[in-house]
Amino acid sequence: MSLILLFTTALLIEKIILISVLFAITLGVAAYSTYGERKVAAFIQDRLGPNRAGPFGLLQPLADGVKFFTKEDFTPNAAERWLYILAPGAFMFVACMTSAVIPWGTQLTIFEKPVDLQVADLNIGILYIMGFVSLGVYGIMIGGWASNNKYSLYGAIRASSQMISYELAMGLSIIAVIMMTGTLSLKEIAAQQAGLNWNIWYQPLGFIIFLVCALAECNRAPFDLAECETELVGGYHTEYSSMKLGFYLFAEYINMFISCAVIATLYFGGYNFPGVDPGWLGGFMGPIVLFAKIIFFIFVFMWIRWTIPRFRYDQLMHLGWKSLIPLSILNMVLTGAGVLLFEN
Amino acid sequence: MQALTNRSKNVVNKKMTFMERIYLPAILKGMWTTLKHFFRKKNTVAYPDVKRPFAPVYRGWHVLKRDAQGRENCTACGLCAVACPAEAITMVAAERQKGEEHLYREEKYASVYEINMLRCIFCGLCEEACPKEAIFLTDRIVPADYVRQNFIFGKDLLVEGIDPANRIDVTKRQKHIQEHKTAATIQ
Ligand code: SF4
Ligand code: SF4
Numbered sequence: 001m002s003l004i005l006l007f008t009t010a011l012l013i014e015k016i017i018l019i020s021v022l023f024a025i026t027l028g029v030a031a032y033s034t035y036g037e038r039k040v041a042a043f044i045q046d047r048l049g050p051n052r053a054g055p056f057g058l059l060q061p062l063a064d065g066v067k068f069f070t071k072e073d074f075t076p077n078a079a080e081r082w083l084y085i086l087a088p089g090a091f092m093f094v095a096c097m098t099s100a101v102i103p104w105g106t107q108l109t110i111f112e113k114p115v116d117l118q119v120a121d122l123n124i125g126i127l128y129i130m131g132f133v134s135l136g137v138y139g140i141m142i143g144g145w146a147s148n149n150k151y152s153l154y155g156a157i158r159a160s161s162q163m164i165s166y167e168l169a170m171g172l173s174i175i176a177v178i179m180m181t182g183t184l185s186l187k188e189i190a191a192q193q194a195g196l197n198w199n200i201w202y203q204p205l206g207f208i209i210f211l212v213c214a215l216a217e218c219n220r221a222p223f224d225l226a227e228c229e230t231e232l233v234g235g236y237h238t239e240y241s242s243m244k245l246g247f248y249l250f251a252e253y254i255n256m257f258i259s260c261a262v263i264a265t266l267y268f269g270g271y272n273f274p275g276v277d278p279g280w281l282g283g284f285m286g287p288i289v290l291f292a293k294i295i296f297f298i299f300v301f302m303w304i305r306w307t308i309p310r311f312r313y314d315q316l317m318h319l320g321w322k323s324l325i326p327l328s329i330l331n332m333v334l335t336g337a338g339v340l341l342f343e344n
Numbered sequence: 345m346q347a348l349t350n351r352s353k354n355v356v357n358k359k360m361t362f363m364e365r366i367y368l369p370a371i372l373k374g375m376w377t378t379l380k381h382f383f384r385k386k387n388t389v390a391y392p393d394v395k396r397p398f399a400p401v402y403r404g405w406h407v408l409k410r411d412a413q414g415r416e417n418c419t420a421c422g423l424c425a426v427a428c429p430a431e432a433i434t435m436v437a438a439e440r441q442k443g444e445e446h447l448y449r450e451e452k453y454a455s456v457y458e459i460n461m462l463r464c465i466f467c468g469l470c471e472e473a474c475p476k477e478a479i480f481l482t483d484r485i486v487p488a489d490y491v492r493q494n495f496i497f498g499k500d501l502l503v504e505g506i507d508p509a510n511r512i513d514v515t516k517r518q519k520h521i522q523e524h525k526t527a528a529t530i531q
Contacts (some may be wrong), residue, residue: 044378208368307378308371323366343512 018119019100026099030253031061033298037253040302068246076147076239083146088240088247091139095251098258100130101125103187105271105286114280117287118187125186126174129262130167133217136255137163140219140226143248144236155235159226162216165320166223170213172328173206176335177266187260190270198269202338205331207267209324214259216320218252221305225313261290262296268293399468400516403466403481406459406497407504407512411449414506417478419450428472432463450476457502461486461495471521480514 035050035057042049050057075084105117122128137160144156180202181189193199200207216223227235234240237248264270271286311319359499388394409417420437438455440448447453471480489495504512 040382043382043386046384046387048386048390051390297494303375303378303382304371307374319367 001244015119018117022099022104022119023096026096026254026257027250029257029294029298030250033253033256033277034249035060035065036298037302037305040299041306044303044306064244068243071242073242073244074239076149078148080146080148081238083142085241085244087139087143087146088244088251090249091136092247092254094132094139095224095258097256098129098255099261101128101186102258102261102265103190103270104290105284106293113302121185121187124184126178126184126189126266129186129258130171130174134163134167136217139248139251140236143240147236147239149239151232151234151238152236155226155232155238158232159219159236162219162223162225162316162320165317166213166216166324167256169209169320169324169328170217172325172332173203173209173213174266176203176328177331179332179335179339186265186270190265190272193269194272196274198267198272200267203267203331203335205327206335207263208267208308209328209331211263212319212324214263215301215304218255218259220252220256220301222308222311223316224305224310226317228300256298256301257294260301260337262291263297264290346441353420377443385426398483401520402483405461405482405484405486406464406470406502407480407482408499408502409478409480409514410504410506410511413446413449415445415447415449416503417449417476418451418454418474419452419476419478420454420457421452421475423473423475424470424479427469428464429467429469430463430465432460432465433470434458434460457499459497459502461497462492466522471517472524477518480517482512482514482517484512 008340011195038060039057041047050060053059053063075081100119101122103118103121140163141156141160142160144152144154147153177189177199178184180199181192183189183192189199218227226232227237232238237245240248264288271290273289276289411417422435422437424430425433425435434456435454435458436456437443437452440451440453454506466481468481486495504510
């Protein structure tokens with residue numbers, strides 16, 4: 001009995017440490033994504049970007065954080081008070097939750113004890129992520145609704161209809177991956193792609209669909225109609241200020257980080273890289289490889305944002321419903337045929 | 345219809361071709377362009393650290409000159425104020441008292457001399473009008489401020505210092521104005 005208790009406590013402590021580290025890393029990456037975003041934007045526009053706070057402006061996120069905390073926290077008179085406060089928290093919570101099922105590496109060996117580099121190995125990992133991603137709509141919708149401002153409401157409605165439309169194509173493109181790998185667990189999907197046996201070679205069309213949908217899900221340019229500054233002031237967070245606004249912006253960067261992690265895991269081999277054993281450095285090689293891939297994709301996301309102008313709303317819906325969904329169904333059929341052909 | 349310029353373009357509402365409708369080639373082309381810009385040399389001049397040289401004809405913050413003995417040149421004749429198209433200059437004249445000969449070159453001087461930097465358009469007509477070579481525009485930038493009142497520059501901000509270290513060099517400007525005036529008389 002006591003042995004079981006000891007075992008569970010050890011497991012609990014291990015998981016708590018893992019969660020804390022993961023949380024810290026997620027927040028750190030999100031903070032430095034804001035810095036990266038500004039640097040990438042600047043470099044693409046032939047500028048230098050932030051370079052005043054610390055060497056190369058590396059302390060800029062810190063300064064931004066202090067700024068967010070010290071700004072006036074304003075609640076509009078007509079706002080639905082509790083929902084207004086709840087919404088950014090809900091958005092942030094949902095954004096952080098998704099990181100739980102990402103397999104960061106194979107195993108670490110700490111004090112002779114193997115430690116799984118994954119907070120929760122759900123056998124339905126992908127479904128979990130899809131579920132939480134769709135919950136993200138609530139943070140935006142509630143925030144936009146509770147602000148009691150027409151611009152916020154417009155932004156929220158746009159965001160939710162956009163996210164719902166693109167979730168379909170995203171789900172369909174994931175189904176193709178699932179058909180191919182035969183599992184819903186992200187850990188197994190990552191493990192199957194050892195070496196250079198990445199899913200991207202089998203699913204190029206699926207990858208493109210997934211990438212486009214991920215951009216739309218993160219509300220990032222060219223699909224940032226939800227906060228389209230030229231039309232909607234600030235979109236769904238028009239009325240937010242101080243750290244509540246900070247939460248929204250932060251959560252968006254966390255979402256981006258997680259999407260990049262999912263893209264890397266689903267299509268680009270997760271922690272695998274040819275010629276590199278994820279078990280090297282006591283198991284730390286896996287996370288490093290995955291991290292490099294994630295950072296590359298974050299860069300691609302930013303690169304796209306600063307290249308492409310925003311879609312018009314009807315174009316967005318057109319692309320989502322009339323192009324991406326049929327394409328992903330086609331992709332599904334092709335994958336099914338492929339699986340039938342090669343596996344029998 | 346005849347086009348007025350050769351730059352006009354006919355707008356046609358043509359259907360997009362298949363290649364255009366899948367967007368990807370155009371997007372990749374755009375991303376290639378931005379990637380090239382990513383590695384370009386940056387145009388930014390890191391201003392407070394690096395300052396670009398001014399053009400020799402740059403006109404900024406005025407200076408009221410002193411002569412070699414450190415006496416103020418200005419005699420409060422008011423010609424600069426008359427010449428000023430923006431009516432930025434106001435002054436109050438005063439008579440030089442006994443014992444003030446080391447301060448003012450002429451018997452009459454400006455006890456108050458103010459330029460409203462918000463009105464001034466930095467045209468330089470004041471320095472051309474001045475018969476005493478008393479006022480010049482320099483290459484110093486008028487600093488920003490929060491309060492309008494602070495843009496009314498009095499003598500404390502306009503008159504140059506007495507000791508040689510605080511003198512402001514305007515020889516370039518003097519030469520420029522001289523050439524300008526000669527050209528005007530020849531015409
Ligand atoms: S520079 Fe022109 S506008 Fe300014 S004070 Fe002299 S004459 Fe007036
Ligand atoms: S600056 Fe020159 S023009 Fe103006 S009042 Fe003095 S002497 Fe006269």
